[in-house]
Amino acid sequence: MSELDAAQWDACANPQPGEDSIVVDESPAADATTDACQSEDALKERFNPFIRHAFLKALETSGSVGPKTGWTVTHVIVEDDKGKIVAAAPSYLKTHSMGEYVFDYGWADAYHRGGLKYYPKLQVCVPFTPATGRRLLVLPEAGEPAQHALILGLRTWREKIGASSIHVTFPTKAEWDAMGKEGFLQRTGQQFHFINKGYADFDGFLADLASRKRKMIKRERKDALQNDITIELLTGKDLKEEHWDAFYFFYTDTGSRKWGKPYLTREFFSHIGESMSEDILLVMAKRNGRYIAGAINFIGKDALYGRNWGCLEEHPFLHFEVCYYQAIEYAITHGLSRVEAGAQGEHKLARGYGPAITYSAHEIADPRYAHAIDEFLQKERAYIDEANEEYAEHVPFKKGG
Incomplete structure (x- = not known):
């Protein structure tokens, strides 16, 4: 992060002015069970502190991340023809699966039993931080072309460094949808907000x-x-x-x-x-x-x-x-x-605190394992949806309130 312009990074991470604030959609169609639950598209965010240049730089300069910790910094950026950052992804080459809060130990074990190496893998995230936020940081005026270029950059970099996979953890729902259209495997998780x-x-x-x-x-x-x-x-x-x-x-x-x-x-x-x-x-x-x-x-x-x-x-x-x-x-x-x-x-x-869905997107290079993991994730998403509905029935609020 010390090599990257802080103002340019932050303009992609938390663009200003941020007129879109969080809106909780309390309409019956958006929330059939309880207004304590979040509908998938209900929440927007103007500013997230974890994707600030200052936060990510502090992780690096303090030694909390780095090669000795198994978190080798390898941020991916997209620049325009003048060298200005128009898109960025906080990225790390991982040699383990700790500190991510989206668990893939079973996937790593399957690779190992198949005689393949799961590590290193390319992780797009905020280390040690299971909080939803932008992961594909795109300057608003750069739009979809820059986002597409960023995803292409991640794929090209994964191939060049010989990583087994790309994992984008705790992105926004909009990013999750976009990556799904780009062919990433989609996973959901459960939190309480x-x-x-x-x-x-x-x-x-x-x-x-x-x-x-x-x-x-x-x-x-x-x-x-x-x-x-x-x-x-x-x-x-x-x-x-x-x-x-x-x-x-x-x-x-x-x-x-x-x-x-x-x-x-x-x-x-x-x-x-x-x-x-x-x-x-x-x-x-x-x-x-x-x-x-x-x-x-x-x-x-x-x-x-x-x-x-x-x-x-x-x-x-x-x-x-x-x-x-x-x-x-x-x-x-x-x-x-x-x-x-x-x-x-x-x-x-x-x-x-009511139930909330979290998201992650994954690209597995080996098509055999990608197919098996995709089948697992389809079942897991159904389970998460069922659990979310069940939790919603047990929120502590007055009935009909």
């Missing part, structure tokens, strides 16, 4: 819930702050190195237990604190004068993205308060249309 239906405040959100769920959340929020626990919300110039020191300790403790080795380095947090502090919300819990837990969120123009959490002390419901309820309250207060709280977590459903 909070949708802000124009609530005036957190109490307005609670009033929209069924009585039992409303009482449960009130009790959990009260119990979470027992033992003299207080909550601090930090963003912008309020973020200091002492906060990153404390949070990184939480993060590494959680990461060590979940993955064996945390993905992000301590330097990464200092870099983003310097270059994009206005895009960050750090929620910190404090007791007896010291920080005991925290969660980092990134702020878009329309969405709040919950990312990492960690703690030193275990307290009932503190995780829900720091990660979910504080995020909902912040989104409502600041007029954000949704909260994406990361991968997995059926427990989010009872706390106001």
Whole structure:
């Protein structure tokens, strides 16, 4: 990223002016089950912090990605005849499948059992970030020709470097559709997002819930702050190195237990604190004068993205308060249309987060494996659709509300 012009990259990633904001389509046709669910084309986005030049550069300069981590940087760009970037794809040559949140270990195993090499593969994504956003970053005036050239560039580069496949993870629905027309295999996944239906405040959100769920959340929020626990919300110039020191300790403790080795380095947090502090919300819990837990969120123009959490002390419901309820309250207060709280977590459903579909697109070079994987994905998509409908029947909102 240090070799690429930041302004040109960002003009492709988050073009301005961004008049299209997130719109939640609450019409019966768009949502036959519940207005807590998102229709496939309902959401648009003006600004995504993860595809900023500053964020991707911080990953590189901090050593969070690079050859030693199995994430060799190999961004693909399209330039016009004057050398200006008109399209770009954040891309990495991967020697493993960790840190992606779209699991293809079974595919790698099938390659291995067939005597073939699955790695390296070409990954188009934001590392360690299961949040939907643009992956084919195209300058608006460059349009479809630039997008087509970018896809052609990815295919040409995959062939040149001898990668087995291309994987575009957590793209937008529009990109997913476009790549499907280009011959990519299509995959879906499941997350849980909070949708802000124009609530005036957190109490307005609670009033929209069924009585039992409303009482449960009130009790959990009260119990979470027992033992003299207080909550601090930090963003912008309020973020200091002492906060990153404390949070990184939480993060590494959680990461060590979940993955064996945390993905992000301590330097990464200092870099983003310097270059994009206005895009960050750090929620910190404090007791007896010291920080005991925290969660980092990134702020878009329309969405709040919950990312990492960690703690030193275990307290009932503190995780829900720091990660979910504080995020909902912040989104409502600041007029954000949704909260994406990361991968997995059926427990989010009872706390106001509804089911949402995520997307990925894959091109497998070997036609034999491509055919087998395509058959699997057709069945998997049907299962995801069924699960999404079932989850929608169990959202905690009032019936008919």
